[in-house]
Amino acid sequence: MKILLLSGLGPSWPQGSAFYNSNMLEHTFLDKECYHEGLKRNISKKDFYIYDSNGDEKSLFRERNGIEKNLTTLTLEGILNDCDCEYEYLDLEKVWNNFDYQNGDDIDYIFLSTTFICNLSDLNYAINWCKQNLPGKKIIVGGQFSNLKYKKILEEFGDILYVMRGDGEIAIPALLDYLNHKQDDISKVPNLVWRNGDEVVSNEVKMVDVNTVPAIKLDGHVDNMYYESMRGCAFGCKFCSFPAASPKWRYKSAQKIADDWLYYSDAFGVKRMRAMDSAFTFPPKRLQELLELLKDKGIEWEAYSRADVINSKEVIEALEDANCRLLSFGFESLSDDTLKKMNKRVTAEQNRKTNELLNKYAKKLDYRCSFIVGFPGETPEEYQKTHDFLVNEYKKQFHLSVFSLVDETMPIWQEAEKYGLEVTDPNNPDYNWKHKGMTAEEARKLHQQTLYDVRWKNEFAVGTEWQLPFDLPLNPNLDFTKNYRIEKLIERLAFVTKDFKGNQELIDAITESVVQELSTLGVHIKGFSYNKEERSNNKALVKSDEK
Secondary structure, X not given: OEEEEEEOOOOOOOOOXXXXXXXXXXXXXXXXXXXXOOOOEEEOHHHEEEEOOOOOEEEOOOEOOOOOOOHHHHHHHHHHHHOOOEEEEEEHHHHHOOOOOOOOOOOOEEEEEOOOOOOHHHHHHHHHHHHHHOOOOEEEEEOHHHHHHHHHHHHHOOOEEEEEOOOHHHHHHHXXXXXXXXXXXXXXXXXEEEEEOOEEEEOOOOOOOHHHOOOOOOOOOOOEEEXXXXXXXXXXXOOOOHHHHOOOOEEOOHHHHHHHHHHHHHHHOOOEEEEOOOOOOOOHHHHHHHHHHHOOOOOEXXXXXXXXXXXXXXXXXXXXXXXXXXXEEEEEOOOHHHHHHHOOOOOHHHHHHHHHHHHHHOOOOEEEEEEEEOOOOOOHHXXXXXXXXXXXXXXXXXXXXXXXXXXXXXXXXXXXXXXOOEEOOOOOHHHOEEOOOXXXXXXXXXXXXXXXXXXXXXXXXXEOOOOOOEOOOOOOOOOHHHHHHHHHHHHHHHHHHHHOOOOHHHHHHHHHHHHHHHHHOOOEEOOOOOOHHHHHHHHHHHHHHHO
């Protein structure tokens, strides 16, 4: 029996991020080669370069180094390998790009991960791709989205044979035994949802002890490794469906985490661990134990944290001593009213204190924060507090999202009537919601205004959208503060012709200033120098070509 494993990021990643979502990169060199009104020439990402420590020319925009597969894919492959199951992996990116798959004769079943699929229309697209490229093959789905929507999926998609709920470490081996006729009672397969005539049957749900899950065996050396230390969540933010998908919060011990990380470092040369849990720094006791275990181990790591964890200089020093190099925080808002609506269980003052402490005391520890515009009940006036913080106070990378309405399992739906929350297209809710505070369209306008104002009024903060495909820092020869400046300048250079279209004098002035400062930071453009004499020659050539 052979499986085709379809796993990877969703169709809206990175297109669904703040810049791509609104086609903001269109007509900029961050999207594809185009004519730049300030540089007076065609320009693309491949034209930017730096020099490495050996003096060799090196592209500024390099593909992300280290492991390319996401944590879901790595986990699924690890489970299938442990089961000695023959399978072929196909990245879902190829599905979204309508890849022509022609080698499916020996495929018996399709395993489709829905972890990064966020609505029924995207699922329908993936199913249709399967039907077109592998007609007649049985489809089995699992992951975050199908875990939440299993009943509706089996009711609406006749081509889906089964849905696997919950922990794949339990569900997949049992299902493979059933498919291989090693046992013949489908009702005994844990975590499986299936049809019994017109009835949708959900078998007993069993959960794995996360401390017994073995470290994943990799194929050779990797620089970076994704990691999961818990399932479920101890908190109940009303914009998050994770607790509904995994209602029991379970977490690995500090010793288990340290042992796994040392294994990855020793066996595969991993230099940096990326913990993907939404609140890795919780509970406090585990964090304290882990920081002691990681001292002097030389393993750099990054993680997601809550703002209230960073409450003193001593906490920051302990994190740095344990080689923590990057923390991501969900600040979400600087409005106490909005934070209460979200049930974030932090205050705007705690967010500000975390920001101030890290700016003051962090030396090796970098950080970035995420924010949301348009949460149900939020008004433009309340969002203005977040806007002003980003424009006037914040100095690091940030991610600004328009409120994303994934499905009815989000706790905020329980207060839909209170906030007048409505959706006109339930199969694609992200673009079709409104509430008493604002509409999705209004939220997107506020979102774009904030990005514009931060781009031109804040000399430090920089959005983290266009950088997603690239290896960071862009210039490894410099510290992260100077690299943020490079990102800021690159973004300004890319957007100056869009943001100030028609104002050629301003475009020229900004372009000249940006290019000159980039050169002081070791960033150059092939075949280009912003020398005034050369610039005049370029203009003459352009006019000659136009004639």
